[in-house]
Amino acid sequence: MSYIIKGDTGDWEVVIGLEVHAQVISKSKLFSGAPTEFGAGPNTQVSFIDAGMPGMLPVLNGHAVEQAVRTGLGLKAKINKRSIFARKNYFYADMPQGYQISQYDMPIVGEGTIVLDMPDGTSRSVGIERLHLEQDAGKSVHDQHATKTCIDLNRSGVPLMEIVSKPDLRSPEEAGAYLKKLRSILVYLGTCDGNMEEGSMRCDANVSVRPVGSTELRTRCEIKNVNSMRFVMQAIEHEAKRHVEVWESGGAVDQETRLYDANRNETRSMRSKEFAHDYRYFPDPDLLPLEFDDAYIAKIQATLPELPDDKKARFIKDYGLSAYDAGVLVAEQENAVYFEGVAKGTDAKLANNWVSTNLFGLLNARGVSISESPISAKNLGRLVQLIADNTLSSRMAKEVFEMMAADGKDPDTIVTERGMKQITDTSAIDAAVDQIIAANPDKVAEYNSGKVQLMGWFVGQVMKATQGKANPGMCGELLKKKLG
Amino acid sequence: MTDLTSLTIAAARDQLAKKEFTALELTEAHLAAMDKAKDLNAFIVTTPEIARERAKAADARLQSGKAGALEGIPLGIKDLFCTEGVQTTAASHILEGFKPPYESTVSQKLRDAGSVMLGKLNLDEFAMGSSNMTSYFGKVKSPWKAKGRSDDLVPGGSSGGSAASVSACLAMGATGTDTGGSIRQPAAFCGIVGVKPTYGRCSRWGIVAFASSLDQAGPMTRTVRDAAIMLKVMCGHDPKDSTSAPLSVPDFEAVLKQGVKGLRIGIPKEYRPDGLNAEVAALWDQGIQWLRDAGATTIDISLPHTKSALPTYYIVAPAEASSNLARYDGVRFGQRVEGKTLDEMYAKTRAAGFGTEVKRRILIGTYVLSAGYYDAYYLKAQKVRALIARDFNEAFEKCDAILTPTAPTAAFGLNDKQDDPVAMYLNDVFTVPASLAGIPGASVPAGLNKDGLPLGLQVLTKRWDEETMFRVCQVLEDAAQFPLLKGAR
Amino acid sequence: MSLDKATVRRIATLARIEVPDADLEATAAQLSGILSWIEQLSEVDTSNVAPMSGGIDMESISTKPRWREDKVTDGGQTEKVLANAPDPQDGGFFGVPKVVE
Numbered sequence A: 001m002s003y004i005i006k007g008d009t010g011d012w013e014v015v016i017g018l019e020v021h022a023q024v025i026s027k028s029k030l031f032s033g034a035p036t037e038f039g040a041g042p043n044t045q046v047s048f049i050d051a052g053m054p055g056m057l058p059v060l061n062g063h064a065v066e067q068a069v070r071t072g073l074g075l076k077a078k079i080n081k082r083s084i085f086a087r088k089n090y091f092y093a094d095m096p097q098g099y100q101i102s103q104y105d106m107p108i109v110g111e112g113t114i115v116l117d118m119p120d121g122t123s124r125s126v127g128i129e130r131l132h133l134e135q136d137a138g139k140s141v142h143d144q145h146a147t148k149t150c151i152d153l154n155r156s157g158v159p160l161m162e163i164v165s166k167p168d169l170r171s172p173e174e175a176g177a178y179l180k181k182l183r184s185i186l187v188y189l190g191t192c193d194g195n196m197e198e199g200s201m202r203c204d205a206n207v208s209v210r211p212v213g214s215t216e217l218r219t220r221c222e223i224k225n226v227n228s229m230r231f232v233m234q235a236i237e238h239e240a241k242r243h244v245e246v247w248e249s250g251g252a253v254d255q256e257t258r259l260y261d262a263n264r265n266e267t268r269s270m271r272s273k274e275f276a277h278d279y280r281y282f283p284d285p286d287l288l289p290l291e292f293d294d295a296y297i298a299k300i301q302a303t304l305p306e307l308p309d310d311k312k313a314r315f316i317k318d319y320g321l322s323a324y325d326a327g328v329l330v331a332e333q334e335n336a337v338y339f340e341g342v343a344k345g346t347d348a349k350l351a352n353n354w355v356s357t358n359l360f361g362l363l364n365a366r367g368v369s370i371s372e373s374p375i376s377a378k379n380l381g382r383l384v385q386l387i388a389d390n391t392l393s394s395r396m397a398k399e400v401f402e403m404m405a406a407d408g409k410d411p412d413t414i415v416t417e418r419g420m421k422q423i424t425d426t427s428a429i430d431a432a433v434d435q436i437i438a439a440n441p442d443k444v445a446e447y448n449s450g451k452v453q454l455m456g457w458f459v460g461q462v463m464k465a466t467q468g469k470a471n472p473g474m475c476g477e478l479l480k481k482k483l484g
Numbered sequence B: 001m002t003d004l005t006s007l008t009i010a011a012a013r014d015q016l017a018k019k020e021f022t023a024l025e026l027t028e029a030h031l032a033a034m035d036k037a038k039d040l041n042a043f044i045v046t047t048p049e050i051a052r053e054r055a056k057a058a059d060a061r062l063q064s065g066k067a068g069a070l071e072g073i074p075l076g077i078k079d080l081f082c083t084e085g086v087q088t089t090a091a092s093h094i095l096e097g098f099k100p101p102y103e104s105t106v107s108q109k110l111r112d113a114g115s116v117m118l119g120k121l122n123l124d125e126f127a128m129g130s131s132n133m134t135s136y137f138g139k140v141k142s143p144w145k146a147k148g149r150s151d152d153l154v155p156g157g158s159s160g161g162s163a164a165s166v167s168a169c170l171a172m173g174a175t176g177t178d179t180g181g182s183i184r185q186p187a188a189f190c191g192i193v194g195v196k197p198t199y200g201r202c203s204r205w206g207i208v209a210f211a212s213s214l215d216q217a218g219p220m221t222r223t224v225r226d227a228a229i230m231l232k233v234m235c236g237h238d239p240k241d242s243t244s245a246p247l248s249v250p251d252f253e254a255v256l257k258q259g260v261k262g263l264r265i266g267i268p269k270e271y272r273p274d275g276l277n278a279e280v281a282a283l284w285d286q287g288i289q290w291l292r293d294a295g296a297t298t299i300d301i302s303l304p305h306t307k308s309a310l311p312t313y314y315i316v317a318p319a320e321a322s323s324n325l326a327r328y329d330g331v332r333f334g335q336r337v338e339g340k341t342l343d344e345m346y347a348k349t350r351a352a353g354f355g356t357e358v359k360r361r362i363l364i365g366t367y368v369l370s371a372g373y374y375d376a377y378y379l380k381a382q383k384v385r386a387l388i389a390r391d392f393n394e395a396f397e398k399c400d401a402i403l404t405p406t407a408p409t410a411a412f413g414l415n416d417k418q419d420d421p422v423a424m425y426l427n428d429v430f431t432v433p434a435s436l437a438g439i440p441g442a443s444v445p446a447g448l449n450k451d452g453l454p455l456g457l458q459v460l461t462k463r464w465d466e467e468t469m470f471r472v473c474q475v476l477e478d479a480a481q482f483p484l485l486k487g488a489r
Numbered sequence C: 001m002s003l004d005k006a007t008v009r010r011i012a013t014l015a016r017i018e019v020p021d022a023d024l025e026a027t028a029a030q031l032s033g034i035l036s037w038i039e040q041l042s043e044v045d046t047s048n049v050a051p052m053s054g055g056i057d058m059e060s061i062s063t064k065p066r067w068r069e070d071k072v073t074d075g076g077q078t079e080k081v082l083a084n085a086p087d088p089q090d091g092g093f094f095g096v097p098k099v100v101e
C-alpha cells in the first residue's frame, strides 16, 4: 500500500512530517487570567498581559502544564522534568509582545509514538519528535475594512500544545490517519477538544519528495495552517506532485512556507512571511524554568483513561472483534463507551453489527452525534439480547429498531404492545408447514424434480402464514425434512 | 517652622503622627519647591492635583489613627513605573501620551502605605544610560555644582530625575530602578542613598521592562533609615511576577542600630585597577577605616571575573531589551508613524519613536541573538554571568559584606562631549557585577572630592541579606556625616 | 568583529527600525566598536559552566512551582485595552495598515 508518484524519470515517494497546534482545554490563558472561550466579541477576552502592555508579566497556568504532561503520557513520550520557556522573536500585527512565548531546545515533552490504524486494518508506528507549550497569537481580520486590517486579541495567549511528528509519514492517507489518531488520543485524554472548525486543532505539513529507494531528505516546504483533515491530505498530494515536477524539470525546490488554497486546490508561496526568518530564540527571563518531580508525573499518570490502543486490544481480546471493527469502535471514545453499553451481557459480535451498521447508519442519516442518539445503549443492548435468545428474528428486530428510533421506547414494551414474539415452538411451525405443503402440490413436485431454489418461496409462505413471527431457520429445517 | 522639605522621611513620619503639621502642608511645601526648581527638569510630569488629594486623604487617616507606614510622605515616582491614568513614558517619545489603565505593584504598595505621589521623574530613555542625557524630555541637571563653578553637571542615570529630586529636597524619597547601576550610580553622583535590593525582592509588575533578568526597583532617599523604611513598603512577594520571591519582608529599619561589630568586610582587589581615581581610592580607604573603627574586620578578597562584567552586561541587557522593546510597535498604544505597509509602519514608528542610544542597544541586542551569533555572544555571556555569580558566592563564604566605590568618578559635566558609548558604559563598572549576580547593593554618600562633589561607597551582601547591607550602610553614614544639600538630616 | 553595512541593514530590518542608507556606515562603525570591546569575553574559560537562565536563583528560596490556578480572573475590559490605541476600529478592533496574505 505504498504511495508512489509516477514521474517521467522514475518513481518518487513523499516524506511528510506534521506539526499540530492543539488548543489545550483550559478556562484561562497560558499566562493570564483572561478566558479562552471561542466566539466572543472582539477584544473582550484580553488581559493587559495578552495585549503586550508595558510592564506586564506572564504567570504560568498550572493546569496547562498538567494537560501537556497528560498528553505526553498519552503519547507514551518522555516527560522532561525541567523545561524552558523561550521567546520566539518576530513582528506581526496580531502578536502583541513582539515575541511568542514558546519552548525551544528544552520542551516539556520529548520523543513518543503514535500507532496508526490504517483503513486496511493494519497498523504502523509513527514517531513523535516533541510536544511543547506555547501561546497562540491574536487574529487578523482582513475583510472588515477597505484599507485596514483589524486586530482581535481574544486568542492572544490561548494555550497551545505544538505536537511535532518525525518525518515518518509516507502518504496523504497516513497523514490523515495520523491526524485522526492524534485527535482521538487528545479527546480521550480531555486535553484538546479536537475541533478543527473552531481552530482548536490546526496542522502544518512539512513535505518533501525523493526517488523511491533513496534515503536522502530533500528540501521541504511547510504548508501552514490547514484546517481540515481532508485539506491536509489534498494539500500534501498537491505539494508532493509539485515537488516532483520541479525536480524532474531540472529545478530545485525552495525551502519556504506555503499556503493551501482549498478553493483552487493549490499551494502558493507566502512571500509576506518569507523574508528573513531569524527568530532569535532565548530563554524568557520573565519566567522560571518549568520544573516538577516524579511524584507530579505519577499523579497525572494515575488519572489517565484507557486509551484507544489499549481499548482496541481489549475489544479484540474480550469481545472477539476483528482489528478493523475494534479500530472503528474505539476511534471515538463515545462510540466505544456506547458499544460497551450495548455489548454488556450479550453477543458482542452481534452488538458490534448493530452498533456499527444499524445505529451509525441511523445517526449518519439523521446527521446527529452519538450523544444525541434516539436509542440508548441500554435499549439497543436489550434488542440485541432479544435477537440472541431468538425472541426476535432479525427482520422483526429491524422493525423494532425503527420503532425505537422513532419514539425512543424500550424494545420489551414494543414487543409486548405489538405481540411481536418470534414463534420458536416446533409444533406451531409444523402445522403451518404441513398446510403449505398440502395446498401446493405442484410446487412440491417442482421442488422434488430438482428446483431446490423454490425453498425460499416455501419459507416465505410459512412466514406469511405466521405473520412473520416464525423463526426462519426453523422453517427451513422443517421444510427440508418434510419435502425431502 | 523649619523647612518641611529638608526633613527626613523618618522625622516627617514622627512629626505627622504628633500632628506638628499636616500631610497637606508637607505636600504643599514640596510642590512649591518643585515649582522653584523646574530648571532641574527632574520631573516629566507633575501631579499636584493627585498629590493634594492624596495628602488630604492621608490627613484623614492620620486623624482617625489609621496611618500607613508612609502616611502623607511626598514621593516622586520614576517614570518607568506605570501609574494608573497618569502618563508613563519611560522618557521615550514612543510612549508619549500613554496613560496606563493600571498601577505598578511597587507604586501601588507605596500608595497603599499612604504616600503622596508628586509626579513622574525623568530618566534616561528606557533606563538606558548613566547620565540622564538620553531622555526625550530633556536632560536632568544635578542640583550640585563644582566648587566655584557654574556649569551644570549630570545627576547620573538612569534614575537621574529621582536622584536630583531627592538631593534637591523636591521629594522626600523617590523610586528608582537599577539594571546595571541605575539606582546606585546616580545616588552617588547626587550625594544620596540608593538601594538596589536582591533581584526578586520587589515586583517588576507594571515597571516598563528594560532587561528583565536584571531590572530591580529600589528606594532613593537622603538617609539610610529612610531607604530602609521605603524598601520595606516597596518589596514583598507578588504572584503577578513569576520572578518575585515568596519570602517575608524583614523589618530593615529595626536592624539599623545593630552596628557592624564582628562583621567581616571583604575588599575586592579587582575594584582597585591601575589608574583608579585617587580621590575615589582614598575615600574607599576611609570607608574601610570607618568600618574597622566600628568593630568590623576587613579581609582582602578576589572577584576574578570582575573585568568581564561590563562586556557581559552589554550583551545580556541589550539582548533582553531588544525583545522587551519589540512591543513598542505603534499598534496598541503610544506613538505611530503611518506607513503603506505594516512593516513600513513598524520601521518608521520605531525609528522616530526611539532615541539614538535605545536604537543602538536594540540593534546590538538583535545582533547578539541572531542566528549564528547566539552561542558566541548571548550564551557565552550567560555562562560568564554564572561565573560572576559564583565569584560572589565564594566571596560570601569568607565575608559578610563587600565594600567598594560606587562609581569610578564623581559627576561629569552635562555638556561634556559623549560620543564614545563604551566610555559612557564604564561608569557602571563597579555596579554591574552585583546586578549580574542578582545580589543586593547600596550606595551611601561618603564624602566630597576636591571639587566639592559627592562620592559614594557601595555595600554588597549575599542574596536576601539586605539587613546586613543596611547595618553597614548605617555605620558608614554615621561616620561620614555627609553634607547633604540644605542640611537635611 | 566589524559589521558591514549589509549586516546593519539586516539587523535593522529584523528589529523593524528604519536606518537611512546614509547612516548605515556610521552605525556600522559604532556597533563594530562596541562589539570589538565585547569580544574580550571570548578569553574567559567557560567550559563546563552552565549558563545562568535568569536573574533569580530559585533554589535558594523555594522548590515549589509557582503556577497560577486555572481560573478566569481577567478580560471584559475592551475599553481599557483599546484606550491608548493609535487607530482603533469600529467593533472594538486595533487597526493597522492592510496586510495582504
Ligand SMILES: [Mg+2]
Residues within 6 Å of the ligand: A019, A162
Ligand atoms: Mg512550528
Ligand SMILES: [Zn+2]
Residues within 6 Å of the ligand: A021, A134, A162
Ligand atoms: Zn507553534
